[in-house]
Amino acid sequence: MPTSDKTILEVKNISVSFGGVKPVQDVSFKIAENSFTSVIGPNGAGKTSLFNLISGMNKVSSGEIIFNGEAIHSIHTHKIAQKGLIRTFQGAKIIKRLTVAENLMMAVQGNPGDNLSGFFRKKARREFEESARAEALRRLDQVGLSKFADEYAGILSGGQRKLLDLSRALMAKPSMLLLDEPFAGVNPTLVEKLLTVLAQLRKEHAMTFLLIEHDLETVMNISDRVIVMADGKIIADGLPNSIYENELVIDAYLGSRRKDA
Amino acid sequence: MGAFLQPGFWVFVLALAGIYGIFALGLQIQYGVGGIMNFGHVGMMAISGYTIAVLVIKYQWSFWWAAFIGVFLAALLGALLGLTTLRLSGDYFAIASIAFAEITRYWILNTDSVTGGTQGTLAIPDPAGIGGYTTQPDVILTWISDRLYPLFGQEASRDMSMIFIVWPFLILFIWISSKLQQTSWARVLRATREDDEVPRSLGKNVFRFRLQTLVIGSVFGGIAGVFWALQFALLAPEDFLRIVTFYGWMILILAGATRVKGLLVSAIFFGFLYGATRFLEFWPLSLLSSPERAYLRVFLIGFVIVLLMVKRPQGLFGKRDEMVLE
Ligand SMILES: Nc1ncnc2c1ncn2[C@@H]1O[C@H](COP(=O)(O)OP(=O)(O)OP(=O)(O)O)[C@@H](O)[C@H]1O
Numbered sequence: 001m002p003t004s005d006k007t008i009l010e011v012k013n014i015s016v017s018f019g020g021v022k023p024v025q026d027v028s029f030k031i032a033e034n035s036f037t038s039v040i041g042p043n044g045a046g047k048t049s050l051f052n053l054i055s056g057m058n059k060v061s062s063g064e065i066i067f068n069g070e071a072i073h074s075i076h077t078h079k080i081a082q083k084g085l086i087r088t089f090q091g092a093k094i095i096k097r098l099t100v101a102e103n104l105m106m107a108v109q110g111n112p113g114d115n116l117s118g119f120f121r122k123k124a125r126r127e128f129e130e131s132a133r134a135e136a137l138r139r140l141d142q143v144g145l146s147k148f149a150d151e152y153a154g155i156l157s158g159g160q161r162k163l164l165d166l167s168r169a170l171m172a173k174p175s176m177l178l179l180d181e182p183f184a185g186v187n188p189t190l191v192e193k194l195l196t197v198l199a200q201l202r203k204e205h206a207m208t209f210l211l212i213e214h215d216l217e218t219v220m221n222i223s224d225r226v227i228v229m230a231d232g233k234i235i236a237d238g239l240p241n242s243i244y245e246n247e248l249v250i251d252a253y254l255g256s257r258r259k260d261a
Numbered sequence: 262m263g264a265f266l267q268p269g270f271w272v273f274v275l276a277l278a279g280i281y282g283i284f285a286l287g288l289q290i291q292y293g294v295g296g297i298m299n300f301g302h303v304g305m306m307a308i309s310g311y312t313i314a315v316l317v318i319k320y321q322w323s324f325w326w327a328a329f330i331g332v333f334l335a336a337l338l339g340a341l342l343g344l345t346t347l348r349l350s351g352d353y354f355a356i357a358s359i360a361f362a363e364i365t366r367y368w369i370l371n372t373d374s375v376t377g378g379t380q381g382t383l384a385i386p387d388p389a390g391i392g393g394y395t396t397q398p399d400v401i402l403t404w405i406s407d408r409l410y411p412l413f414g415q416e417a418s419r420d421m422s423m424i425f426i427v428w429p430f431l432i433l434f435i436w437i438s439s440k441l442q443q444t445s446w447a448r449v450l451r452a453t454r455e456d457d458e459v460p461r462s463l464g465k466n467v468f469r470f471r472l473q474t475l476v477i478g479s480v481f482g483g484i485a486g487v488f489w490a491l492q493f494a495l496l497a498p499e500d501f502l503r504i505v506t507f508y509g510w511m512i513l514i515l516a517g518a519t520r521v522k523g524l525l526v527s528a529i530f531f532g533f534l535y536g537a538t539r540f541l542e543f544w545p546l547s548l549l550s551s552p553e554r555a556y557l558r559v560f561l562i563g564f565v566i567v568l569l570m571v572k573r574p575q576g577l578f579g580k581r582d583e584m585v586l587e
C-alpha cells in the first residue's frame with residue numbers, strides 16, 4: 001500500500017495523435033508517491049505511447065502532465081529525467097558499443113565529467129567514476145551479469161539486455177521509475193528476484209513505480225493498483241483483485257488471451 | 262624511385278602529415294567519438310587560413326591576432342553549422358556539411374575585393390604593400406632553420422622548420438584529445454553515436470554534447486588552417502576543394518576512427534601517398550601526362566579508403582567489435 005497520500009505524478013486528459021492514429025485518448029490518472037501501479041492492456045492499447053508522453057519523447061496533443069507539482073508536458077526528455085523521472089524501453093535499449101559497466105555508469109546523475117568544464121577537475125572526476133563503477137558492479141552482481149562488466153554490451157542476449165536496461169535505470173536513482181515490460185523474456189526465477197529488488201527499493205528509497213506488464217499474475221502481488229488500457233483509453237482502474245474479476249477487462253484483454261491460448 | 266631517398270621528400274611528407282594530422286584530429290573527435298559525419302571540414306581550414314591572409318594583408322593586423330581570430334571564426338562557424346543543421350539525422354547532416362563548405366569556398370571565390378577571388382591571396386588589395394602575410398612567423402621559421410643548419414646543412418629548409426613547429430602541436434593536441442576521450446563526457450558521446458533516446462532518457466542533453474564536439478573539431482580544423490596558411494604562404498580557393506576533407510577522412514579511417522593515437526602513423530602514411538604520387542613516373546605510369554598522374558593520387562587514396570572499409574573497418578589500430586558489433 002502507498003505510504004503517502006501525496007501525488008507524485010498527475011496525468012490530466014492527455015491525448016496524442018499521429019495523423020489519423022490516436023494511441024492515447026483523453027487519459028487521466030494520479031499516482032501516489034511510493035506506490036506501485038501496473039498498466040496492462042492488449043497489444044496496441046497505447047501503453048508504450050503513454051510512457052513516451054510522460055517521458056517527453058513525444059509531446060501531448062492536448063492535456064497536462066504534472067510531476068512533483070511541476071508541469072512537464074512541454075519540456076525536453078533530458079530535463080524530465082533530471083527531475084528524477086526515469087523510464088526504460090520496451091525491448092531493452094542498450095548501447096552495444098559501450099561496455100556493460102559503461103552502460104550503467106553513464107546513468108549516474110550529476111557526474112562532473114559530463115561537462116567540459118569538469119575537464120580540469122580531475123580528482124572530482126576520478127572519485128565520481130570510481131564510486132560509479134563500484135555501484136555498477138554491485139548492480140550487475142544483483143542480476144548475474146558481473147562477469148560481463150568489461151565486455152561490449154552488444155554481446156548480451158535478449159534477456160540479459162533487459163536486465164541491463166533495468167539496472168541502468170536504477171543507477172539513475174530515480175524518484176519515480178517507468179518500466180516498459182521489464183520482465184518479458186526474463187526467466188521466472190529471476191523475475192521473482194527482481195520483484196524483490198523493486199519492492200526493496202520502494203521500501204528503502206521511497207521510489208514510485210509505474211510498470212507495464214502483459215501478465216497480470218506476475219504483478220498481482222507487488223501492485224497496489226492496476227490500470228487497464230484498451231484502444232488508447234483507460235477501461236478499468238483499481239485494486240488488482242477487482243481488475244481480475246472485471247467484466248470489461250475480461251472482454252478486452254484476459255478474454256482475448258484465453259481465446260489465443 | 263631515387264626521389265624517395267631524398268631527405269627533402271621526407272621533410273615535405275612530415276610537414277604535410279603534421280598539418281593533415283591536426284586536421285584529421287578534428288574529424289576524429291566528431292566522428293570517432295560522436296559519430297558525426299562532417300564532410301565539410303575543409304571549410305574550417307579555409308575560413309581560418311583566409312581570415313589570416315585578409316586581416317594581415319588588407320588590414321595590417323599582426324599575424325598572431327589574425328590567427329587567433331581565424332580559429333575563433335572556424336569555431337563560430339562550426340557552432341553555426343551545428344545550430345542550424347545538427348538536428349538533422351546523420352545522413353542529412355553529412356550533406357548539409359558539404360554544402361556548407363562549398364558555400365564557404367564559393368564565397369571566397371566570388372568576393373574578389375576581399376579574398377582575391379580566383380587568383381588567391383596574391384590578389385588581395387595590399388594598401389601597405391607588405392606582399393604576403395607570413396612576414397612575422399617567417400622570422401621564427403628562419404630562426405629555427407638557422408639553428409638546424411649546423412645539424413642538417415643544406416637540408417635545413419623552411420619545410421623542416423615547419424616540422425619543428427607543427428609536430429609539437431600535433432602531439433600536444435593528440436594528448437589533450439585522448440585525455441578528453443577518457444572522460445564521461447566522451448562516454449555520453451559514444452552512446453549518442455548509436456542511439457539518442459537512451460542518453461536523453463538518462464538526463465543527457467544530446468544536442469549540447471554534439472554541438473560541443475562539432476565546435477572542438479572545428480577548432481582543430483581552424484588550427485590546421487593556420488599551419489596550412491603558414492606552410493604554403495599563399496592560398497587559393499582550389500586549395501580547399503571537397504577532396505581535402507576526404508584526405509582527412511582517409512587518415513582517420515586508416516588509423517581507426519576510435520583510435521586517436523593511430524593518427525600519428527596514418528598521417529605520415531597519407532603524407533607519403535600524397536607526396537609520392539608526384540613521383541610515379543616509371544612505366545607504365547609514364548605513359549600518362551603529368552596532370553593525369555595528379556588524378557592518380559585521388560584514385561589511389563579513394564582505393565585505400567574502399568579497401569579499408571571492406572577489409573578492415575576498424576582501421577590499423579582499432580578494435581573490430583567497436584565498429585561492427587550489432
Ligand atoms: N509515432 C507513432 N506514429 C504512429 N503511430 C504510432 C506511433 N506510436 C505509436 N503508434 C500507434 O499507437 C498504437 C499503440 O501503440 P503502443 O506502442 O503504445 O502500444 P502498446 O500498448 O505498448 O502495445 P504492446 O503491448 O504491443 O507493446 C499502435 O497502433 C501504434 O502503431
Ligand SMILES: [Mg+2]
Pocket residue numbers: 047048049090
Ligand atoms: Mg508497448
